[in-house]
Amino acid sequence: MIITAEQRRARILKVVREAGTIRVIELAERIGTAAVTARRDVAALAESGLIRRSHGSVSLADEADSSATHTARxxxxxxxxxxxxxxxxxxxxxxxxxxxxxxxxxxxxxxxxxxxxxxxxxxxxxxxxxxxxxxxxxxxxxxxxxxxxxxxxxxxxxxxxxxxxxxxxxxxxxxSVGSDHRHGAVLALRHLRGLGHASVLLVAREDTWTAHQVRVGYAEGVRLLGLQPHPVIDIHRPTLESAGVAARISEAVGQGVRAVLVHNDQEAIQVAPLLRAGGLRVPDDLALISYDDVFAALAASPLTAVAPPxxxxxxxxxxxxxxxxxxxxxxxxxxxxLLPELKVRTSCGGGIGEEAG
Incomplete structure (x- = not known):
């Protein structure tokens, strides 16, 4: 027999009156319905001020609760x-x-x-x-x-x-509310293009939602700005293998690349000193932009970074x-x-504290 939402909620009120206080999971079992349905009914009854929810349990609202508006709760x-x-x-x-x-x-x-x-x-x-x-x-x-x-x-x-x-x-x-990471990637490429770089390498993780959006934005930016395309250097987790990533960046520099976008700050901070150990100085030999701007300003040479809001x-x-x-x-x-902004620091030739949007 199918019962209506009103009938279910009447049963809930009856059980709560009898029990005084009862956990939502037990309540669902008592009235013979799915836990998700019970939670939905409990939310509706709480919205009406008929019951009170607290830490997974429900109890009958007293008169003061029932007469108060829900916005006061x-x-x-x-x-x-x-x-x-x-x-x-x-x-x-x-x-x-x-x-x-x-x-x-x-x-x-x-x-x-x-x-x-x-x-x-x-x-x-x-x-x-x-x-x-x-x-x-x-x-x-x-x-x-x-x-x-x-x-x-x-x-x-x-x-x-x-x-x-x-x-x-x-x-x-x-x-949904989020950062437009595609725009953020294009923003970085546009800045590097304005500095005279005809090609920009992307070094990025491949296992997160943000990394995927940065990759898509990079591909779009390369096309829109007429940059020379390059295969993305993948960062595999949980081991970064920074030395291997640095070696591949050095190889690209040997082929004429002078700019790199790295997702994210952690990877960029680890790679930068390895590049220096290999004879590549940032920004003299290579302009570097990090993506995320969580720790970028704390690098030994503060990193220019895309900063999602x-x-x-x-x-x-x-x-x-x-x-x-x-x-x-x-x-x-x-x-x-929401659109990210670019924080320009020393790693691509800008002055500390300058900003570009």
Whole structure:
């Protein structure tokens, strides 16, 4: 027998009244429905002020809760990221600051690259009472966003962060906020072209979403700017093999290349002294631009770098999600791409502190 959402929610209220406080997983078992459906119903009942959610459990709201507007309750935003300690620190900080300004609370989940742990982390965030989600899924570049079918089951609004689903993906109709990394790559190439370089080498990872977008932007920039094309030097993880990468860059220099774009800062900082040991000085013999601008300014010779607007991405995604949660359900889907800028330092001949956009 198929029951309606109203009937399910009436059952939920009955069980919560009897139990007092109950975990969402147990509640789903008691009413005989899927956990994701129970979470969706619980979110709707909490939105109406009939029940209260806290750390994966639900309880009956008291009269004071029921009479208060939902906007008076602290919003809880779950944020899924693939790593901390580098690029995403600034994205998280942007979201955290925006949440604090809006009176919301940010709860973090981490699903490391290649862990296939996205859904388990999201379940934990939902059980912690997340009203909405900021998601950076572990989508492998080779698969596009084909792994995203599970987003159809999300019981709360979600915004993709530094990810953009393909048009045929189940996630294509999710809001998204990210850096335009293709533009960032072209920005670097345009700067080097303006310095007189007719060819630019790309050294890049191949296992992350950002690296894939940088590669696409590089190919577009080479074509648009009339640069001489070169095969990309791949950086394989988890071992960088810096000496091998430096040797291949030196070989390209021997063929006339005098400029290189490296994704990302960690790789660029490790490669630069190896090039010097081999007799190549930056920027005298080789102009070098790093991509990410997390640690680039801290290199022994500060690196010119493409700087994605990391904090702004986090803040914009958080603000968009809160608009959805605070009544903006009729808004059209937003796909927001923020443009990186170029921080010109000494590694391609510019002066420290100069900026070019």
């Amino acid at each position: 602290e919003r809880v935003v779950g944020m899924l990221v693939p790593t901390v300690g580098s690029y995403f620190d600034e994205v998280i900080e942007g979201a955290r600051a925006a949440a604090a300004s809006a009176g919301a609370r940010l709860v973090l989940g981490i699903a490391p690259y290649e862990s296939a742990d996205d859904r388990a982390q999201i379940t934990q965030l939902l059980d912690a009472g997340a009203d909405g989600l900021l998601l950076t899924p572990n989508w492998h570049p080779a698969n596009g966003s084909a792994e995203a079918a599970w987003v159809r089951e999300l019981p709360v609004p979600a915004v993709l962060v530094e990810r953009l689903a393909t048009p045929d993906s189940a996630a294509a109709e999710l809001d 990391k904090r702004a991405v986090g803040a914009t995604a958080l603000e968009l999600l809160l608009r959805r949660l605070n009544g903006g359900y009729e808004l059209p889907v937003h796909h927001i791409q």
